[in-house]
Amino acid sequence: MYKPDMEQLLSALRAAGEPTRLRILAILALGELTVSELTQVLSQSQPRISRHLKLLADAGLVQRYPEGSWVFYRLHEGTHVSGVLAQIIRHIPEDDHDILRDRERFGEVRQLRAERAQNYFAANAASWDELRARHIPETAVEEKMADQLEAHSGDMALLIDLGTGTGRMLEIFGHLAQRAIGFDVSADMLTLARSKLDEVGAKNCQVRQGDCANVPLEDNVASVVILHQVLHFLDDPQRALNEAARILAPGGRVLIADFGPHEMEALREDHAHRRLGFGDAEMRAMLTQSGLQVRETQTLSPESSSGEQDLTVAMWQAEKLELPQKENRNAR
Ligand SMILES: C[S@@+](CC[C@H](N)C(=O)[O-])C[C@H]1O[C@@H](n2cnc3c(N)ncnc32)[C@H](O)[C@@H]1O
Incomplete structure (x- = not known):
């Protein structure tokens, strides 16, 4: 695994060392999300979430995948700070109130996506x-x-x-x-x-x-x-x-x-x-x-x-x- 230099380590720790950004990392550890899905999960405005995501991306902790009008975010794998990121995620307390609530909303967002796809397939099964x-x-x-x-x-x-x-x-x-x-x-x-x-x-x-x-x-x-x-x-x-x-x-x-x-x-x-x-x-x-x-x-x-x-x-x-x-x- 790559090792960060002092500047990379400090910038990763600074980026992760804030409550909302830590919550974003905890949620992205469960799967990739779009910005609008992250705003639903964290119940915060899109500009705020985008600002946090930019800081996390600049520090090499998350990766951004623009695709058409959607942008997906996922945890960055294979950077100098991936090992630090894995450690941070491992230490996020599972029973923290905000983390638990975010996970619950993440489950709802996933459920909605799944229902949308299921409805589509049910409606189109015959003509597929x-x-x-x-x-x-x-x-x-x-x-x-x-x-x-x-x-x-x-x-x-x-x-x-x-x-x-x-x-x-x-x-x-x-x-x-x-x-x-x-x-x-x-x-x-x-x-x-x-x-x-x-x-x-x-x-x-x-x-x-x-x-x-x-x-x-x-x-x-x-x-x-x-x-x-x-x-x-x-x-x-x-x-x-x-x-x-x-x-x-x-x-x-x-x-x-x-x-x-x-x-x-x-x-x-x-x-x-x-x-x-x-x-x-x-x-x-x-x-x-x-x-x-x-x-x-x-x-x-x-x-x-x-x-x-x-x-x-x-x-x-x-x-x-x-x-x-x-x-x-x-x-x-
Ligand atoms: C575009 S169809 C392709 C079907 C088939 N492979 C073919 O080429 O004819 C996509 C299929 O994936 C199924 N699907 C979507 N999400 C799935 C999932 N998470 N697990 C299993 N099947 C899924 C849908 O119900 C649908 O039948």
């Missing part, structure tokens, strides 16, 4: 398959995924599809694995997925209700995990990648297909998107952070413009490394 084909070269993405999966189908015992929706990934790739399970939070989506899987006779496939942030599976069980057009809906995409890494068996792969960075702000309002796509550097950093080794990145752009702004689809493949033989021996 049409909706998903509107902006992107869907068949091209599926062909690329097929190539990647077929290269590993010999030993595919368990395929997991997180955020399975109408079960499209299971429908087309389920037969490559001995067993395949799709998880989704939306009961309406799962109803559609079940009837679709029955219709195509995918007997080795099943769907279950489950959150990508907390997948109801043991560690090291999956040969492949797919996240197809899911991460941009999530509060905390890093958490879903950590879960994918946890459930993957060593040598297993995660396949991600999602939008590249775009500026279609309307997708937030109209389609409950939280993130306006993902840049390659950001996705690679998240995959590395979850302990996975990036193996391949591809970007697919629409061949002809539809008149509306087109969306690029990016694909990433990453592997959970086997423990080196030497480490295995030492562990025994």
